[in-house]
Amino acid sequence: MxxxxxxxxxxxxxxxxxxxxxxxxxxxxxxxxxxxxxxxxxSRRKSNGAPAKETTELHTITHKKDQKRSSSGLSEVDRVLGGGLLTGSMILLGGQPGIGKSTLALQIVAGCGEPALYVSAEESEDQLALRAERLGIKSKDLHVSGENEILNVLEQVSVVKPSLLVIDSIQTVYNEDLDSLPGSV
Incomplete structure (x- = not known):
């Protein structure tokens, strides 16, 4: 069988x-x-018949030296990121529960000085407001959301048009159209 x-x-x-x-x-x-x-x-994935994209040798890639970077407002974070937040990049903060990932992310979005959206699928907006108050954050460009359905998050992004988006935590986000647990897609 x-x-x-x-x-x-x-x-x-x-x-x-x-x-x-x-x-x-x-x-x-x-x-x-x-x-x-x-x-x-x-798996529902099927080949479309097109050949796989060829690889590129790293030494042949020329890049722009003037790529836009924005300060996070935290000099040590900027140093670790090679001079600040690179436009179009994605950064994943990882670590044990309770070590301060959410606090650091909130400080970064508050310090970037640009419109930002902080989506917390694990904490309520009230909890975020309390943490922001404790940290002395009063940014008018910072929007917060307690949403965790990805299509709703994308709709919020299209309305707010943030320069910086934080999703805390990506493993709790889901798509209601897919038969899977949050974070497993």
Whole structure:
């Protein structure tokens, strides 16, 4: 008898790690009761018949030396990022729960001096306002949202037109049109 190619996996709702069997406590983040059973759909991707894009040798790429960078308002962050936030780039902050990723992200969007949207799928707008008050953040260019459905987030982006977008945390965002757990797409 042929076996189904779809196998059950268990995803941690806290840290996003996946496992082949259920655990009461996530081995990665040590949180209890955070694993959810998930049966991933069979892959729907099919080749369009076009050849794969060729690779490029790194040394042959010429780049503009004057690419626009914006200050984060935090000199050490700017230094780590090679001179500030690069227009069009994506930055992923990672680390253990509770080490300050959300606080750092809020400080960056407040310090960038440009319109920004901070989408927190894990905290309410009131919680964000309390954190901003504690940090002394009073930016009028900073918009906040507690949305976690990606199509609604994209609609907010089209209205606000931010120069900087933060999604905290990307693993909690989902698309209601897809049969999957948040963060697993």
């Amino acid at each position: 042929a076996q189904s190619s779809s196998k059950t996996i268990f995803l941690c709702n806290n840290c996003g790690n996946e496992y082949s069997k259920w655990h009461g406590q996530c081995p990665a983040c040590s949180e209890w009761g955070t694993l959810s059973e998930f049966n991933p759909p069979k």
